[in-house]
Amino acid sequence: MELESVPGVGAKTATALRELDDPERALRDGDVATLSQAPGVSEGRAARIARGAIRADHDDPGGFAATPRAREIFREALGLLQERTVTDYAAKRLETLYPSGVRSRIEEVREFTERAIARDPDPAVREALSGVEPLADPGDVRVRDRCLATSDAERYAEAQEAIPEVSVEVVDDARQLAELARSYSTVVALDEAFAGVDVEGDVRVEPDALAEPASVVPERVLTFFARNRDRVRAAAEVHRVAGLAAPCDLETLADALDRLEADGSVRGDDELDRLATAVDDLDAAVSTAESVANDHLREAIEERDVTIEGTDLLSLVERGAGVDSLLGRELADEYAAAVEQARDHLVDALELRDTEAIARRAFPDEPTYPVERQEDVVSRLREELTAARDQRATRQKRALADDLADVRGDAEQLVANALELDVELAVARFAADFECTMPEVTDDGGFDIEGGRSPLLDVPFEAVEPVDYAVDGVTVLSGVNSGGKTSTLDLVALVTTLAHMGLPVPAESARVGRVAELHYHAKTQGTLDAGAFESTLREFGELVTDITADRPVMVLVDELESITEPGAAATIVAGILESLTDREATGVFVSHLAEDIVAASDADLTIDGIQAEGLVDGELRVNRSPVKGQLARSTPELIVEKLADDDGEDGFYAGLLGKFD
């Protein structure tokens, strides 16, 4: 996909997107979370870009929600879905769902929705999802104890590209290779020509190393998994709880992850633990061993009476010999026993095996008091143990990295599946919470909603009364005050928007004619001044003239009469309705001037009415479903009727009531 071909992606944004690992994939998958990681791309912009890519894919000109109120309804619908996600990723991903007039896009999402609503919105899965996040980039890994070596300039560039974690060095001969081996713990020579060259140090000739970076830098895969261990574990848990088919064996993956420390090192290897502890405890163990020997020796000396002949004493003094010589002569056995104890202690305390012989030389055979370590031997022991530990760690890392490298793709899939499940479950929960059904989206106009219940109402969803309403063409909707006219328009707009998003709608059944644009004009507050009135009129003028057969529209308007004085308003609304009828638009105009509008119109307009069924205890009892072809009686008329009932046939109110006919 050419990035610049996506609507809204200019050269600058394309450059930012190219910083991502695989921007095409992110665009294709509508992965807003990843897109927003591109430098300077906000989440809102990422969602717009993802929608742009989808639109380009479906040749969708966009612009479905054509007015502020239509956009508000879309946002509210989206909000209801987003409230039902667990992960941020899913909430952002839902932003790629938008109402579209293009059949292929609607069908694409409907397929997803069918899959989604078949899912069980189990609370246990919701809980498991809380630990899932998109995989994090482990950042740059730099390994300094290894290098790659080659004599070939082309391979040099290839190596830098393939394994950027280590230095790549140019070597011409064995001497230079040997020099490198002195600076690095491990040198991996890439040229076959070096095979058989004998240099000291850990030099390996691996001509295929570039094809298997994990063998050179196991840290690459280990850091990735160490960083993402909890996310992968959480995703695996989601698969278990939700019974999702996993791309790999979850037990094996869990075992491999259990062998990994949070810092990318390997755990659970007794031999490595033994060597690491030996290195760490070496100094302390040597000191304790010294004390063991000296305590033993002191006791032995204290208990002994040393008899020395005068000539011997003289000879010792003349030679300037210390008391050590006396020790050698008189207490050789005790000294040997004490040193043996020190050696045993050192070997036992550090659980030494291969290095036992060196450790035993840490205390000298020649008697001295106090007994002291041989510093050079202890250093040697430390070097040997450290090298053994590092070699063991590298071997273990490589083995674990091998196992994990095999499942990296599976782990990525596992997390992607879990995140996608969250998106699907949000739709499933939305459908379940609002008792939704899949609407029929047809290519003829109009709509037919049965048992529609808007979750956007200001009453709890359980208290929402179902509404049946069908319109073919253009109609005027009349109704008693607070009868639910605006709420009905909201319901129609919501059902229409959701249907065009490919989503389920809150109704028992629904048919929605596919349109390219939804124009929903909310009630304006108060009369408009001349300028605002003119621009509103222009808006309708443009709307009416832009309608063509291949760009059908739905127009919902709430009390347009409030923009100007009633007489003029009826005439203007009648004119607009006539034009919409001519152009075969679908429209519902809520108005208190229904009769005047019909009278002012040459077209054959229909009037529907939300009827009051009467007053009960002074409260209106309303049938929320508009009655087709029937003008609603006004609230004042109902009140006059109630007063006339109390007043008798010849009273004032009875007369007044007669004037309503």
Ligand SMILES: Nc1ncnc2c1ncn2[C@@H]1O[C@H](COP(=O)(O)OP(=O)(O)OP(=O)(O)O)[C@@H](O)[C@H]1O
């Ligand atoms: N289907 C319904 N179920 C339950 N309550 C409803 C329903 N429709 C409307 N209502 C209630 O009636 C109130 C008034 O509804 P709405 O504003 O839609 O009436 P209206 O006919 O447009 O009023 P107005 O005459 O002031 O324009 C709503 O705020 C809501 O509380």
